[in-house]
Amino acid sequence: xxxxxxxxxxxxxxxxxxxxxxxxxxxxxxxxxxxxxxxxxxxxxxxxxxxxxxxxxxxxxxxxxxxxxxxxxxxxxxxxxxxxxxxxxxxxxxxxxxxxxxxxxxxxxxxxxxxxxxxxxxxxxxxxxxxxxxxxxxxxxxxxxxxxxxxxxxxxxxxxxxxxxxxxxxxxxxxxxxxxxxxxxxxxxxxxxxxxxxxxxxxxxxxxxxxxxxxxxxxxxxxxxxxxxxxxxxxxxxxxxxxxxxxxxxxxxxxxxxxxxxxxxxxxxxxxxxxxxxxxxxxxxxxxxxxxxxxxxxxxxxxxxxxxxxxxxxxxxxxxxxxxxxxxxxxxxxxxxxxxxxxxxxxxxxxxxxxxxxxxxxxxxxxxxxxxxxxxxxxxxxxxxxxxxxxxxxxxxxxxxxxxxxxxxxxxxxxxxxxxxxxxxxxxxxxxxxxxxxxxxxxxxxxxxxxxxxxxxxxxxxxxxxxxxxxxxxxxxxxxxxxxxxxxxxxxxxxxxxxxxxxxxxxxxxxxxxxxxxxxxxxxxxxxxxxxxxxxxxxxxxxxxxxxxxxxxxxxxxxxxxxxxxxxxxxxxxxxxxxxxxxxxxxxxxxxxxxxxxxxxxxxxxxxxxxxxxxxxxxxxxxxxxxxxxxxxxxxxxxxxxxxxxxxxxxxxxxxxxxxxxxxxxxxxxxxxxxxxxxxxxxxxxxxxxxxxx
Ligand code: IVH
Numbered sequence: 001x002x003x004x005x006x007x008x009x010x011x012x013x014x015x016x017x018x019x020x021x022x023x024x025x026x027x028x029x030x031x032x033x034x035x036x037x038x039x040x041x042x043x044x045x046x047x048x049x050x051x052x053x054x055x056x057x058x059x060x061x062x063x064x065x066x067x068x069x070x071x072x073x074x075x076x077x078x079x080x081x082x083x084x085x086x087x088x089x090x091x092x093x094x095x096x097x098x099x100x101x102x103x104x105x106x107x108x109x110x111x112x113x114x115x116x117x118x119x120x121x122x123x124x125x126x127x128x129x130x131x132x133x134x135x136x137x138x139x140x141x142x143x144x145x146x147x148x149x150x151x152x153x154x155x156x157x158x159x160x161x162x163x164x165x166x167x168x169x170x171x172x173x174x175x176x177x178x179x180x181x182x183x184x185x186x187x188x189x190x191x192x193x194x195x196x197x198x199x200x201x202x203x204x205x206x207x208x209x210x211x212x213x214x215x216x217x218x219x220x221x222x223x224x225x226x227x228x229x230x231x232x233x234x235x236x237x238x239x240x241x242x243x244x245x246x247x248x249x250x251x252x253x254x255x256x257x258x259x260x261x262x263x264x265x266x267x268x269x270x271x272x273x274x275x276x277x278x279x280x281x282x283x284x285x286x287x288x289x290x291x292x293x294x295x296x297x298x299x300x301x302x303x304x305x306x307x308x309x310x311x312x313x314x315x316x317x318x319x320x321x322x323x324x325x326x327x328x329x330x331x332x333x334x335x336x337x338x339x340x341x342x343x344x345x346x347x348x349x350x351x352x353x354x355x356x357x358x359x360x361x362x363x364x365x366x367x368x369x370x371x372x373x374x375x376x377x378x379x380x381x382x383x384x385x386x387x388x389x390x391x392x393x394x395x396x397x398x399x400x401x402x403x404x405x406x407x408x409x410x411x412x413x414x415x416x417x418x419x420x421x422x423x424x425x426x427x428x429x430x431x432x433x434x435x436x437x438x439x440x441x442x443x444x445x446x447x448x449x450x451x452x453x454x455x456x457x458x459x460x461x462x463x464x465x466x467x468x469x470x471x472x473x474x475x476x477x478x479x480x481x482x483x484x485x486x487x488x489x490x491x492x493x494x495x496x497x498x499x500x501x502x503x504x505x506x507x508x509x510x511x512x513x514x515x516x517x518x519x520x521x522x523x524x525x526x527x528x529x530x531x532x533x534x535x536x537x538x539x540x541x542x543x544x545x546x547x548x549x550x551x552x553x554x555x556x557x558x559x560x561x562x563x564x565x566x567x568x569x570x571x572x573x574x575x576x577x578x579x580x581x582x583x584x585x586x587x588x589x590x591x592x593x594x595x596x597x598x599x600x601x602x603x604x605x606x607x608x609x610x611x612x613x614x615x616x617x618x619x620x621x622x623x624x625x626x627x628x629x630x631x632x633x634x635x636x637x638x639x640x641x642x643x644x645x646x647x648x649x650x651x652x653x654x655x656x657x658x659x660x661x662x663x664x665x666x667x668x669x670x671x672x673x674x675x676x677x678x679x680x681x682x683x684x685x686x687x688x689x690x691x692x693x694x
Contacts (some may be wrong), residue, residue, distance in 0.1 A: 001312060005089055006054040015355035015362055018067065020027070021052040025068040039504070055199050062355075064362045065212060069205035079221055083146035086180055086240035087135050090151065090315050090323040098277055101299075104321045105273045109317065111310060113637050121302040123249045123278045125267045126294040127322050128234055130186030131215050133161065140175040140259075147218070150457070151315060156520065160218055160226040161185075166233035171259035180239035181261060187214040189290045191230035208361065210293050235261040236298070248302045251536065252267060266290075269302065280323050287325065295322035305411035309636075311643055314540055327388040330363070331401060332356035334383045335459040337368065337412065339419045343449035344535045345437040346414070349374060351385070351397050358389045366395040370433045387532045418446035441481075441595060448474050451535045454482045458539060459531035460523065463516040464509070466680040481599045484530070486606035489514045525552055525612040530598065535586040544578050545587070546612040548651050556600065559591040577642060577652040622694060623649035625661035628676075631669030633686050646694050656681070664689040 007331045009017065020223050025048055028040055032190075040048075049068065054444050056063045095101050107118055134154060136144040136576075143162035145395065146154035161167050164185075187195070192210040199206050207213035217229035235256045237243070246252045253263045266283060270276045276299055283297050301307050301319040310318040333354040340348045349368040356363055366387050368374055377399055379385065384404025389395040418425050418437035421444060425435045441447050455462045465485070473479045477489050492498045492510070499505040523531075529552075530542035537545070548554035561569035573584045590596050613624075627639050627650050636644070641664070655665060656675045663676040663683045684692065 002011045003051070006051070006058045009055065009058070011059065011062070012354060015062050015364075016051065018055055018059075018062055018064060018362070019355060019364060020047055020062060021055075022067050025052065029068065036211075037204070053203070053205055060196070061357045062199075062208055062362055063206060063208040065208050067208065067209075074159060078221070080157060081151075082153050083144060085146065086136070087149075088151050088315075089132060089134060089148045089154070089182060089239065090317055092320055093316045094296075095321050095323045098273075101276050101280075101323055102273045103319070104299070105276070108306075108310065108319070111637055111639050112306060113635075113640075114371065119249075119271045120306075121298045122270045122276060123267065123302045124270050124297055124299050125236065126283055126290070127262045127296040127298045127324075128186050129185040129211050129293040130184040130263075131218065132182060133185055133218075133233075134239060135158075135161065135181040135183075135431060137171055137175065137179050137181060139177055140171040142169045155219070157218055158432065159223040160220060161219070161222050164231050164233055166231075166262050168260045171261070172257050173365065174241045175259055175571060176241055178240060178242040179244060180241065181256070182237040182239060183233055183235035183261075185218055185231055185233055186210065186292050187217070187230060188232060189293065190291065191220045191439050195230065220268060224559035225232075232292075233262060234264045236264065239277050241293045246446050247304055249304060249307070250302055252304075260265050270299070276323070284325055285466050292547070294325075296322050298322050309640060311647070328358050329388045329398065330356045330358040330387055330456075330500045331384055331404075332363075333404075334379060334397070334400075335380055337379075339376070339415055341420050341437055341443065341445035343446055343453050343533050345418075345425075345439070345443065345446050347371075347435045347437065348416070349414070351379075351387075358387060358395065361389060361393045363387060363389060364682060368397055371427075371435060372415065372433045374412055378411075380405070380412050382409050383407050394644065401631075408664065418443055418445070439503060440593075444467065447480065451479060451485075453533045455485070456530045459527060459533075459538070460485075460520050461527075462520055464513045465516065467511075471661050481602065483599065483602035483606050485517060486603075488517060495623065516656070521606065521689050522608045522610060524610050525550075525555075525673065529555075530554060532590070534590045536583040541583055544576065548576050550613075551611045552604065552609040554595075556591065559587055560597070562588050563592050568657075571633050571655075575653045575655040577654045622662065624651070626651045626659055627662045627664060628653050628656050628660050628672060629664045629666070630656075630672040631666030633664075633666040635686060635690060641689070641693075648693060 004013075006104050007260055011563075025045075028048070035065055052067070053069060056067065068476060076375055089276055105120060107119075108114075112136075113518065114120065132148045134146045134148065135142060136146075142158070142162060144156065145158040145167070146156050148154050162169055187210040189210060192207070192213050195213060196206045207216060213229075214231055217226055219228075220226045220375075224657045238252065239410045244252065244255075244582070250267075250269060250409065253267065256263050264287075268279050270279055280297050283294070287294060299312065299321055307317070307319040332350055335354055338350045338352055338354040338401045340350055342348060349370065351366040352369050353366060366631075369377070377397065379397065379400055384401035386401060387395050388398050414435070416425055416435065417423065418439055421437060421439040421442065422437035423437050424445060425437045427435050428434070436442050438444060439446065443521065448470060451474065454460055455465045455470060462485070470479070473488070478488060479485055484491075492514075494539070500507050525546040526539070526542045529537060529546055530539050545555065549558060558569045561567050562573050564570065571589070573579065573587070574581060576584075621643065627645050629638055629652070633641055645652050653660060656672045656679065658679055660676070660679070660681055663672065663681055664686065665676075665683050666686050673683065
């Protein structure tokens with residue numbers, strides 16, 4: 001059948017074809033670059049790409065952010081050197097509503113124990129929708145420029161960054177001996193339009209939005225290409241800084257300027273939540289007139305001593321927040337509802353939509369959260385729906401459009417059985433809204449999802465063993481539980497048809513995979529724990545548990561014992577500060593299942609879990625000690641005291657027992673203090689604690 005010319009397609013056809021072509025090209029790319037085993041001729045592959053580019057040129061607003069045309073070079077991770085940031089590059093928590101901003105200010109006041117009359121001054125500025133980078137200057141000379149990467153390790157793009165007019169190779173004036181400057185690379189809207197016009201005229205791929213254009217332009221193997229691209233930079237933060245003399249964030253921004261680094265002119269100091277909200281409204285009004293794209297504003301506590309006290313939660317500072325703008329919306333059709341089964345058995349409905357462009361990105365799927373949400377919104381298949389997209393978050397279905405409803409459309413009935421294994425899927429006890437498949441590991445979806453979680457980046461991080469390969473080995477019957485991964489090499493050696501003889505695999509890709517697996521035979525305790533995929537045990541809880549138990553053996557023994565709610569092991573677990581009863585119960589339930597214990601033991605026969613020594617800051621005397629805070633502290637809040645203690649490598653418990661090493665008693669301490677006296681424990685006053693902690 002003859003192909004319809006790109007310009008003769010209607011919009012829905014174009015969107016659908018782009019989606020199909022994108023997936024097809026991505027699959028060919030993976031076979032070519034990762035597996036080294038292409039399955040199409042170069043000519044056929046080129047034809048697919050040409051067709052995609054032609055449709056994108058005819059329908060520029062349908063260019064998908066994940067389109068192959070948006071990827072620069074195809075195997076980028078292999079082409080840039082890795083660079084470890086001296087201090088991690090963090091992300092920001094988000095605020096959407098005015099209440100979130102009021103709560104942000106209130107939280108800071110509570111944490112710092114500020115009186116109602118003490119103003120907290122915030123540095124506020126637009127949140128640029130670009131990509132963040134890290135510039136290391138030694139004695140004022142640019143020595144390293146890197147992308148953010150995963151926040152810890154980025155890619156070295158020094159030569160490319162050095163081509164930007166906004167990035168000086170030498171800072172002016174008196175500069176610290178070492179400083180990591182952080183900021184955003186972006187492309188102005190008019191520059192983006194010009195670049196895309198030139199790209200289209202030259203038959204080259206156009207970019208979906210300025211952000212992709214900036215990213216694509218920066219990650220060029222040839223810096224001379226970057227030089228021709230109109231990239232700009234704003235500096236807004238810093239990482240490691242030796243000898244930086246400043247008391248306020250705003251002072252540092254002034255220093256940045258004096259050194260010749262551009263900072264955002266829309267900067268303002270705000271003295272109350274009301275002033276923050278006024279700033280937000282002001283910038284939102286100006287948004288369309290700003291020469292660059294922004295997706296909100298950022299507020300940071302101006303006083304650096306307060307920033308230091310506030311510290312971080314997980315990967316975001318307590319002293320800053322991003323206040324996002326109203327999400328972009330569009331109307332489309334709900335074509336169907338898919339039910340996905342996650343690793344804990346949760347049934348999650350996903351809306352399949354007629355593809356539609358929302359703020360420059362084509363959306364074809366959206367989250368529906370759960371059964372109640374579908375009922376509350378009275379969504380039916382075929383409905384017209386309003387969807388919204390904010391930044392990087394998954395698009396959401398906001399509401400159905402009553403005028404577009406087919407009066408005969410039946411109500412949607414949520415399945416009460418697992419669509420994958422057929423086991424019953426009742427709602428959780430305790431009034432939870434989630435239906436869970438009861439099939440456990442006999443449910444293929446759950447088992448595969450758990451394996452996928454196990455090998456994922458923040459867990460075992462096995463390179464070359466992604467979703468696709470897990471599925472592949474599952475289908476072959478070679479892996480059923482995590483331990484099997486570490487026996488893959490033997491399995492392959494003994495197989496009638498080893499991988500090397502199969503389509504899509506080459507000797508080198510097989511060897512690389514086995515090497516990557518071998519490289520993970522030793523693993524940190526928190527990663528190991530997180531990888532098990534126990535409900536409620538995310539990275540933070542995994543870290544807390546690892547620190548409290550020290551070794552995996554001690555931990556597993558304690559969890560098995562904690563099955564008895566009368567046991568000391570259960571009381572110890574339940575009294576770890578930060579581990580609530582729901583988490584404790586989930587962990588104990590996990591180890592109460594013999595098949596889980598078997599799987600963990602089988603895994604431990606294959607891997608070595610490093611014991612977790614408490615992380616120490618400085619030369620602390622309280623490393624590894626268990627501390628209980630009780631009574632009212634005058635000079636810092638409980639939260640701050642707790643954060644400080646953990647930073648120093650201590651464990652904080654909520655109840656006093658014979659395992660407690662130190663009790664810090666504030667004023668009007670009651671029963672815990674009494675118990676401490678009975679047990680003959682060391683009790684410190686608040687001042688003694690401060691002396692120790694500082
Ligand atoms: S401050 C520790 N200020 O937003 C806080 N970030 O969502 C450091 N961003 O990764 C970030 N404009 O890439 C800050 N004026 C601004 C920003 C900004 C854009 C980005 C940055 C960060 C992300 C967090």
